[in-house]
Amino acid sequence: MTGFSSMATTSTAEGEAYRFILAGIRTARFKAGERLIPEEIATEIGMSRMPVREAFRRLATEGLVLIRPNRGCVVAGLTVEEIFEVFEMRSVLEGLAVRLAVPRLDSDAFAELDRLLDRMERSGDGGQDWVARHREFHEYICSFANRPKLLRQIASLHVTIEPYLRIWFHHAAKPLTAREEHQAIIDSLRAGDPAAAEALMSEHILTTAPTLTGFALETRGGG
Template identity: 35%
Template structure:
């Protein structure tokens, strides 16, 4: 885990820790100790403490025994609820995009999808996650609703590390690209109902993939150990 110093240290520490959690370098249940982090990074404890508070407020960390902090895991119930909320919100975004999106905006989204397809084979999950995120963010922008984009960003931040799971299997990678292509086509066809239905189905399929992964690994909050 590395930090740079051209921004406030608390922001650099926050970004480095958040990235480590999202990419799986820090797994659910791992302890995060302020003094150890400060020593490893060669900085004072204050920016580390501020970064940890922000990560805890956002749900990436949770209280453990005593005053310790642990990398949080979502319970199956939280995954279920969060993905269902995401499905509803992204469904609305897709519907609005099909109704409102300008041709140049649709062309930009298609460019993202084309780039995703050319980098499918051999790419690391982190790179694929980046393209997947760009597509969904681009679609949300096409909705033309700033408030909807803010709501979706909060949801995406919460489940980002779990979205990575859906891209780790080659078959899954091809499936989500095909689904993205179908969603884009519905938007191009100006078919709001189809665009909404397809993305809701897409998100709920991802939910099932994540739930199956958590079940297989026992990666739930109730099973965390200090």
């Protein structure tokens, strides 16, 4: 069963399990508070419990699931306070990333940013992947900071709140101020002042938080 050298699967079963569960959490197939049973997941993706368990550990370290000894693994729901906390952390980390990115942005980058902004806006009308586009937009900017650990941390924080963004976006309307806020960020990047761009990005993220947490409060999204 294990010896198919021709298989082009991912290098390890653990990695496969990790990505599978991660995707499930991000798309809210696995909802906050839901218990993840190793055996079920293992059989679904055709492996034993062990690599799944190891994937759990990775997810737990990233704060995406909670493992209590002898009580299994549950998807980590965030309280309203925790959602806010994640936004605070993103606020300073993405602020830092933007500050570092500013001197490295070239005209190609700005062209791509305009494109991403458009795509985000268009997806908002028809498709439901505004969240993914929005994420792309932020990540593209941050990628210019050229700081791998910083990027990974930002991405990890984003995954954490992505399910809540999706719920929000699904129930409420698309954030109408988003377009202009993001345009303002692009303008600020073009202006080339790192401190100003950092401040603007920080503020942008922080001001998004109350809207989302307020909505989460209404719909009892917290854990």
